[in-house]
Amino acid sequence: MSRGRRSELMRALTEAMRENAGRGVVLHQAIAGHFGLGPTDLKCLDLAREEPELTAGRLAELTGMSTSAITAVIDRLERNGFVERRRDAADRRKVLVRSTGRHEAALEKIFGKVGSAFAEVVEAYDDDQLELIGGFLARLNEKAHAFTATLAGDLEKDADG
Numbered sequence: 719m720s721r722g723r724r725s726e727l728m729r730a731l732t733e734a735m736r737e738n739a740g741r742g743v744v745l746h747q748a749i750a751g752h753f754g755l756g757p758t759d760l761k762c763l764d765l766a767r768e769e770p771e772l773t774a775g776r777l778a779e780l781t782g783m784s785t786s787a788i789t790a791v792i793d794r795l796e797r798n799g800f801v802e803r804r805r806d807a808a809d810r811r812k813v814l815v816r817s818t819g820r821h822e823a824a825l826e827k828i829f830g831k832v833g834s835a836f837a838e839v840v841e842a843y844d845d846d847q848l849e850l851i852g853g854f855l856a857r858l859n860e861k862a863h864a865f866t867a868t869l870a871g872d873l874e875k876d877a878d879g
Contacts, residue, residue, distance in 0.1 A: 735858075743757060745832070746760055746761060749828055749829075752828070753798060753800075753821060753824075754798050755794060755795070755798060755800075756794070758783075758791060759791050759794050759795055761781075762777060762780075762781055762783075762788070762791050762795075763795060763800060763801070763817075765777075765780045765781060766780060766815070767817075771806075771814060772814060772815045772816070773812060773813060773814060773815065774788045774789055774792060774813070774815065777791070777792070777815070781866070782866035782867045782869065792815055795815075798821075799818055799820045799821065800817065800818060800820070800821055801815050801816060801817055801818060802815075802816055802818050803815055803816075804816055
């Protein structure tokens with residue numbers, strides 16, 4: 719493949735990913751707004767969905783956000799009935815954040831529609847292509863997670879210095 723062709727493919731891929739990220743933000747804003755939340759609130763809830771011992775500190779670690787920002791997110795989620803805070807029975811100093819389950823059906827209904835639309839697109843690809851795409855996205859997610867943590871640390875240093 720020529721250098722010019724690769725450069726053009728990289729530019730097109732970067733532009734497509736940028737558009738996809740923007741459309742994802744707008745989509746999640748619309749879904750979050752339906753529940754009286756912001757997109758960060760909804761995505762924090764999503765990132766923490768498989769965390770059995772979720773604390774504000776762990777959520778801050780997952781997102782790269784400060785603990786004070788995460789406290790505000792948890793406050794909004796709690797006010798809107800998504801989560802509740804409970805003391806850990808084993809360590810009363812620790813506060814766990816647990817889903818109330820009150821909005822699970824409504825969220826599943828909305829994201830079920832999103833999933834159906836996604837499935838229509840995925841049907842056009844064979845298993846090998848899906849494996850390639852899945853690996854690509856997993857690597858991008860790892861880089862995004864690492865970059866978020868680095869960026870959060872850099873921003874704190876800039877604020878202090």
